Amino acid sequence: MLKKLLGLFGKRPVVVPDAAKLVEGEAxxxxxxxxxxxxxxxxxxxxxxxxxxxxxxxxxxxxxxxxRGPLHEGRYAICxxxxxxxxxxxxxxxxxxxxxxxxYRCEERDGRIEVHL
Ligand code: FES
Numbered sequence: 001m002l003k004k005l006l007g008l009f010g011k012r013p014v015v016v017p018d019a020a021k022l023v024e025g026e027a028x029x030x031x032x033x034x035x036x037x038x039x040x041x042x043x044x045x046x047x048x049x050x051x052x053x054x055x056x057x058x059x060x061x062x063x064x065x066x067x068r069g070p071l072h073e074g075r076y077a078i079c080x081x082x083x084x085x086x087x088x089x090x091x092x093x094x095x096x097x098x099x100x101x102x103x104y105r106c107e108e109r110d111g112r113i114e115v116h117l
Contacts, residue, residue, distance in 0.1 A: 013107075013114035014042075020111065022046045025074030027067070027088075029056060032117065042104060042115060043068065045088035047075050052088035053115045055102035059093070060084055066101060077101070 014032050022028050024046050033039030041056040043066045054077055058064040064081030072078050076085035076094050084096055091100035105116040 013116045016044065016113040016115065018111070019051065019108050019113045022051060022113070024049065025071050027069060027071055027077055029068045030115075032115075040117070041065070042117075043077055043088075044106070044113060044115070045071055045077055047071065047088055050089075051106055051108050051113050053104040053106040053113075054086065054088055054091060055104070057102070058084065059086075059091075059099040059101050 016030055022044055027043050027045045030042050030044065031039060032042060035041065043054045043056045045052045054066055056065040058066060058079040060079060060082060062081060064079040066077045066079050066086065072085045077088050078085055084098055085094040086101045087094060091103040093100065107114045
């Protein structure tokens with residue numbers, strides 16, 4: 001599910017309600033701001049009970065994006081263009097020579113996810 005959140009840049013975190021909807025081993029995308037200008041798309045992933053946030057822009061720089069849905073082996077975000085996988089905790093690529101995906105600090109509290117962009 002794609003969720004659009006507007007205008008929440010700066011020091012205030014982006015707040016995503018219903019953290020429980022992000023189940024173990026899954027990824028969900030959110031859009032923050034205007035994607036036509038300074039907005040971005042963020043992938044939220046839950047691994048070992050912890051939520052991680054990655055920019056969906058693939059560091060392979062061939063135009064792919066990390067996608068929502070089940071994580072590879074329940075642990076790795078996937079870019080389907082060349083099937084690269086990324087560790088949501090560190091952004092590092094798995095088993096390929098590629099830069100790391102951009103990560104964002106995020107916290108889960110009171111049933112919500114706070115993403116610090
Ligand atoms: S662009 Fe993502 S794996 Fe190639």
